[in-house]
Structures are given as C-alpha cells and as structure tokens.
Amino acid sequence: MEKDRTERYAESLQRMIRNDYQYLKETIPDFQELCRLVTPEKNVPSKLVSDIREMYKELRNRLAEINGVKQLLQGKYHAYYRRDPLLDKEVMEFGFILKNTYTRFESVMLQKQKQEWRKSKEKEQEQAQTGKDQGGPGKWFRSSENQMGLWKALRLLKELDYEARSEEMGPERRLTGESGPRSLTLFVLAGEVESLDRFQTTVRFREHDLLERYGPHELRGLLVHLRAISPSQLQKVFERLLEERGKALLKCLLLPIQSEKEMDQDLNGLVLATLPKIAEGEVRIVLVSSWSKVGSFGPDSA
Numbered sequence: 515m516e517k518d519r520t521e522r523y524a525e526s527l528q529r530m531i532r533n534d535y536q537y538l539k540e541t542i543p544d545f546q547e548l549c550r551l552v553t554p555e556k557n558v559p560s561k562l563v564s565d566i567r568e569m570y571k572e573l574r575n576r577l578a579e580i581n582g583v584k585q586l587l588q589g590k591y592h593a594y595y596r597r598d599p600l601l602d603k604e605v606m607e608f609g610f611i612l613k614n615t616y617t618r619f620e621s622v623m624l625q626k627q628k629q630e631w632r633k634s635k636e637k638e639q640e641q642a643q644t645g646k647d648q649g650g651p652g653k654w655f656r657s658s659e660n661q662m663g664l665w666k667a668l669r670l671l672k673e674l675d676y677e678a679r680s681e682e683m684g685p686e687r688r689l690t691g692e693s694g695p696r697s698l699t700l701f702v703l704a705g706e707v708e709s710l711d712r713f714q715t716t717v718r719f720r721e722h723d724l725l726e727r728y729g730p731h732e733l734r735g736l737l738v739h740l741r742a743i744s745p746s747q748l749q750k751v752f753e754r755l756l757e758e759r760g761k762a763l764l765k766c767l768l769l770p771i772q773s774e775k776e777m778d779q780d781l782n783g784l785v786l787a788t789l790p791k792i793a794e795g796e797v798r799i800v801l802v803s804s805w806s807k808v809g810s811f812g813p814d815s816a
Contacts (some may be wrong), residue, residue, distance in 0.1 A: 524594035527583050534576040535601055538608045545569050546611070549619040554626055558793040563623065566569050570616050574617045577609055606689070651780055653724050655701060655734060659806040663724050667698055668774050696740055698771040701746060704789050705764035712759045747800045752797045765789065776802040 546565050550556050583604075589593040654662050703713060710733050719725055722738040737748070745768060752766050767788055771777065779802050790800050 520591070524587060524591040527587055527591065528596065531580050531583050531601070534580045535605060538573060538605070538671055541573060542608055542611055546615050549615050552619055552622050554622055554629065558623075558626070566619060567589075570612070572700070573612050577605065577612065580605055598666055654736075654777075655724070656728060657726060660724050660726050660736075661692050663722075664736055667722055667724075667736060668777065696738075697743070699737040699739065699745070700769040700771060701735050701737065701752070702728075702767040702769075702785055702789065703735075704731055705766075705794065708729060709759060709763040713755070713764070716759065717755060723806055749797050749799055756795065756797065758816060763794060765792040767792060768797065768799045769802050770799065771802060 545566070548562065548569070551562065552566070587735070654664060703710060707730055710727075710731065713753065714725065714727065714733060717725075719735070720738070724736040726734050729736040747769060752768065756764050756766060767785065769784070781802070784802070788798070788800055
C-alpha cells in the first residue's frame with residue numbers, strides 16, 4: 515500500500531512536468547511574437563511591456579518548476595522516474611529561447627530609453643543655447659548646469675503647485691505670505707571682489723535657487739518663489755544682506771519674473787544699461803515688462 519501511494523505521487527510529479535512542458539510549448543511562440551512587436555522605431559504601449567514582463571516571469575517559473583521536480587524525482591523517487599530524453603531536450607531549448615528572446619527585448623527597451631533621454635537632453639540644450647536675441651533663459655547664466663536649472667524653474671512656474679517649507683533658508687525666508695501666483699526673481703550683485711566673495715560664501719540658498727559667479731565683479735542668481743511675495747519685501751531683505759556684508763561696496767539689481775514670456779527680453783542689455791545707474795549700496799527693482807528692445811523704461815519701472 516505504501517509503495518502504491520509513493521508510486522502514485524511520483525506519477526503526479528511527472529504529470530506536473532508534462533503539464534508545464536505543454537504550457538511552455540504553447541506559450542513561448544506567443545511570447546516571441548509579442549517581443550517582436552517591440553522595436554526601437556515604434557511607440558510601445560506600456561500595457562504591452564507589462565504583459566511581456568509578466569509572461570516572462572510565468573515562463574521562467576514553469577522552467578524552474580520542471581527542473582525542481584526533476585531533481586526530486588531523480589533523488590527521492592528515482593525508482594519511479596521514467597526519463598524522457600526528447601522532453602528534456604525540448605525543455606532545455608525552451609530555456610535558451612526564453613533567455614535570448616527576453617534579453618533582446620530588454621536590450622531594445624534600454625535602447626529606447628537612451629533615445630528618449632538623448633532627445634530630451636538635446637531639446638533642453640537647444641532651448642538653453644537658443645535663448646531669443648540677447649536675452650532668454652539660455653543667456654542669463656554662463657554654465658550649462660545653471661541654464662538647465664533656470665529652464666526647470668520656468669517649468670515649475672507653470673506646472674508645480676505646492677507650499678514652500680517653513681524651514682527653508684535663503685533671502686526670502688519667512689517672507690511668503692498669502693497664497694498667490696508663483697514667480698521668479700533674477701538678481702545681479704556687482705562690485706568689489708572681496709564683498710562678492712563674502713556674499714557668495716555666507717548666504718544660504720534653497721534647493722531650487724541658483725547662484726553663479728558670472729564674472730570677477732558680478733554675481734547672478736535666481737530665486738524661486740513658491741508663494742506670493744512682494745518685490746519691495748525682497749528688496750528689504752537684500753538691503754539687509756548687503757548691509758551685513760559690506761553694503762558700501764556692492765550694488766544690486768532685482769528683476770521680478772511673472773511669466774516665461776518676460777524671459778524673451780534683452781536681459782543682458784537691461785543689466786548693462788541699468789547697473790551704471792545704481793549707486794553703491796543700492797538695491798533697485800526693475801520690472802522686465804517695462805524694458806523694450808531700444809533700452810528704455812516705461813512708467814512702471816522702479
């Protein structure tokens with residue numbers, strides 16, 4: 515009786531192998547066909563990619579089950595194990611086909627990711643380098659890293675909607691009041707080298723803010739305001755910062771930015787025309803919307 519029960523169990527294990535074999539034989543051609551649909555040139559639906567990966571896991575599990583059951587039969591139940599050389603050969607071939615097909619699939623997916631990444635980078639670099647006329651986001655900073663940071667900040671201006679953390683540090687700390695439109699402020703600090711060095715090394719800025727040594731006598735930066743802030747409030751903060759770090763030797767220009775369109779202006783021309791008119795120790799606000807291509811200001815400039 516005990517022998518019969520053991521034999522029946524061994525036979526059930528062999529049926530499990532045959533069932534898995536039959537599943538592999540029927541499913542692997544379908545798997546190959548789905549993988550052939552994925553090419554570098556085509557847009558691939560995410561559902562198809564998910565289905566291929568799930569199918570691969572199931573096929574791999576079936577192969578592992580066959581190998582595990584075979585080891586059990588060859589060991590504990592070897593007296594009842596009837597080896598099928600043809601089935602073993604086909605199962606081995608299924609393993610090679612599955613591995614090679616899935617490897618090609620993942621290779622194509624990696625190639626597509628690289629292509630998308632390159633296209634995205636090329637687009638950002640083209641935007642940063644193109645900047646319109648003498649202005650534009652691509653002309654405010656010299657370093658490509660900061661140019662990209664400014665492009666990202668402009669996207670934040672349009673896309674993100676979240677509160678500034680109360681613990682964040684920087685010149686605008688604790689100045690954000692009522693909820694309102696997000697905005698940016700470009701700023702320029704010009705003057706004596708040591709005072710600029712002191713400002714650059716002692717003032718902390720937040721994650722999205724940028725600061726760059728544009729030249730020996732000039733710092734340029736960007737502040738990202740996640741909530742409404744008055745330019746006059748920001749002006750007072752910079753006046754205090756300059757006072758603490760040698761106000762008499764520095765001058766400051768603040769350019770509030772309310773929309774991406776304002777970045778299309780001749781910002782470098784604005785800076786060159788305005789800085790000589792600012793006294794040492796002064797913080798001046800200029801509305802970019804009041805600046806024209808001929809270099810004149812309208813009645814709204816401060």
